[in-house]
């Protein structure tokens with residue numbers, strides 16, 4: 001009977017993404033939605049990313065300041081800038097938000113790691129706005145992103161935590177406590193006065209809005225770590241420099257400079273002092289899995305080019321006719337499947353833990369209030385008030401428990417470092433087997449070799465991610481503590 | 492003070508090591524970034540001209556033929572030191588000398604093209620298909636260092652078991668050279684593809700196992716270059732690890748960083764011994780082994796070196812990512828490591 005037979009799509013899925021294929025039998029609609037996203041990304045690759053990837057990469061070595069706005073405008077058609085924005089706000093994020101993000105990112109990065117990063121970095125910037133429950137800004141910033149996207153104008157965000165003297169240190173509470181922090185947001189009347197620098201911020205030079213975590217007292221970074229919303233155009237804020245990167249060049253890594261920048265109270269996301277949890281750990285718990293997907297995508301791109309190379313006759317014979325090349329292909333295929341298992345395990349698990357935040361009636365009921373009111377100033381100030389924030393916080397804690405966030409951080413960190421190491425090894429081996437004989441495919445694999453290295457570094461180095469896995473899941477000494485409501489000032 | 496353990500060498504090698512090291516530090520280090528980003532032919536040529544003061548432009552040509560007369564190990568010592576600053580220039584010198592090798596070993600009429608003249612860097616058209624028919628050369632060589640901008644090319648026809656060689660001027664009729672559009676690394680060694688259709692040779696050289704000699708020189712030279720890259724990675728990463736603080740201490744105090752650095756140190760030790768050992772043998776197998784091992788080590792050392800530098804390692808300014816690219820090409824030329832591995836067994840079987 002038909003009911004016992006898998007659908008064609010389910011069968012194909014079972015081959016490509018075993019975890020999703022299995023789920024497809026239980027939740028067709030949801031999984032079809034995810035596959036729709038992947039197909040859209042594949043279309044973008046074919047029409048936009050692949051035709052420009054090599055040339056763009058080369059050009060940005062000669063002209064590091066150049067930025068290809070066209071690829072971002074094109075991305076609007078596919079709504080890639082709404083991936084992390086909840087459906088109730090007009091975005092695409094549903095109960096499979098993290099998984100959707102990861103799948104899209106893998107697909108994009110299979111064409112170009114840099115273009116994939118440029119698109120993903122935006123959602124990373126959106127995430128703290130959501131995770132901190134800063135609803136006061138949803139109707140303005142997120143609404144603007146969605147609406148402008150419909151018109152083909154990319155309004156971009158970025159996420160800034162790294163400082164010149166603190167990279168690993170801002171990713172783990174124990175280290176942050178002893179970090180040498182350079183940037184400070186000093187409390188002044190009506191808000192904060194910010195001085196200092198952030199560095200390596202992906203998309204920082206193009207972003208209109210930046211979510212940033214920073215100390216309000218440099219001598220006590222852990223206790224005073226706070227999440228802010230920075231807007232381009234704030235006086236004294238600039239992005240004076242972008243780096244010349246080894247790879248993933250299509251996305252800029254920018255320095256952010258703050259010279260006496262005033263940030264009003266309304267632009268504190270969550271409470272002062274809650275930055276490590278709502279600004280970093282919860283974000284990392286959601287985003288490290290997708291970074292595993294970036295690595296997987298780059299490796300998959302390399303695999304596909306390697307396969308094409310192997311099928312191409314050279315000197316009258318094809319590499320693929322050799323046993324050793326077939327063995328290598330099988331190894332690579334196994335690694336890709338292992339990686340997909342790792343990042344999907346994390347992201348599906350994460351979605352299961354986090355889905356309440358986007359689908360719970362209590363959450364949705366907040367959007368029954370007409371938008372006219374929700375977008376009004378008085379409503380925003382209500383949400384930004386002491387009680388408003390407290391209420392949102394109670395809701396938030398109801399949706400996400402400390403243990404959930406901690407478990408998710410563990411799996412995310414695992415997926416991140418394991419996928420990145422696997423991908424690095426895969427790409428390096430592909431190139432080693434190809435040798436220097438020129439072929440169109442070798443250029444792509446060389447680019448993948450440069451691109452993939454970054455996945456071992458950002459979103460916490462692979463060493464830091466190993467420590468995070470150890471501390472959360474093996475030793476149990478790191479717990480994500482979601483801050484409680486109604487606390488005034490720094491804890 | 493951090494230092495490498497003393498590597499026991501005769502006086503002559505130590506002197507050569509010192510002078511090659513100061514050439515590299517004085518001439519190459521200040522322009523290492525340009526040699527990677529904009530390796531214009533004039534820039535490379537100028538650097539090579541300076542290397543001639545060490546006899547590096549005719550290193551393997553015997554003194555009685557007007558060359559520098561270095562033995563294999565001395566040549567490797569110099570290459571290692573040069574590669575500590577700029578592996579691309581070291582490989583340009585290696586390819587150039589390998590191109591002169593047939594003339595240095597064999598018999599021919601007239602002058603050795605390239606020795607004592609302003610004609611460098613020479614290109615060794617290897618590996619590829621090369622045929623000599625009725626005194627004319629036909630060739631298809633997909634990838635060779637120094638191809639782009641060389642004055643002449645040395646080729647070893649495949650049909651005669653590699654016992655003959657020819658040189659062809661790059662401006663001779665029938666020669667076409669296409670520069671590699673966007674090489675990953677070793678950019679100062681300006682790689683490219685060569686094609687010849689009925690090109691007129693300027694030297695015909697015969698005698699001995701030219702192919703074997705040239706291959707051996709490449710494997711030995713590249714294993715020395717790989718050691719140079721590992722040393723560069725170690726030196727840079729060690730210095731950085733003592734400057735950078737994270738988690739309240741110098742990152743060199745984090746054990747994983749120490750393990751990365753120690754691996755590099757082991758790579759230098761092992762790499763030098765392997766190179767030295769294989770220089771003392773006339774056989775190909777030890778050279779192949781040294782090449783496989785050292786270049787794999789160099790790729791790992793460079794990758795770990797970038798990792799120790801964190802985000803900074805990924806950026807051009809720190810000169811670390813260049814090592815990852817350079818090391819990878821050392822591992823991919825003149826053959827792939829797996830083909831080289833199979834070759835070892837072939838040698839074992841056929842004696």
Ligand SMILES: Cc1cc2nc3c(=O)[nH]c(=O)nc-3n(C[C@H](O)[C@H](O)[C@H](O)COP(=O)(O)OP(=O)(O)OC[C@H]3O[C@@H](n4cnc5c(N)ncnc54)[C@H](O)[C@@H]3O)c2cc1C
Pocket residue numbers: 121158159160161162164165166167168169171175199200201202203245253454457458459460461462463464735736737738742745746747748798799800801802803805
């Ligand atoms: C291209 C690029 C894009 C980036 N994009 C962003 C972005 O969008 N937003 C953002 O905020 N940041 C971004 N980053 C920053 C990135 O997250 C950091 O580079 C990363 O966290 C590492 O920090 P670091 O570079 O300061 O290295 P460091 O922290 O200085 O680390 C140096 C080395 O020391 C090791 N180490 C440090 N501490 C320890 C320890 N306690 N135990 C063991 N080993 C340790 C590290 O593993 C590493 O090998 C980006 C970086 C790059 C390169």
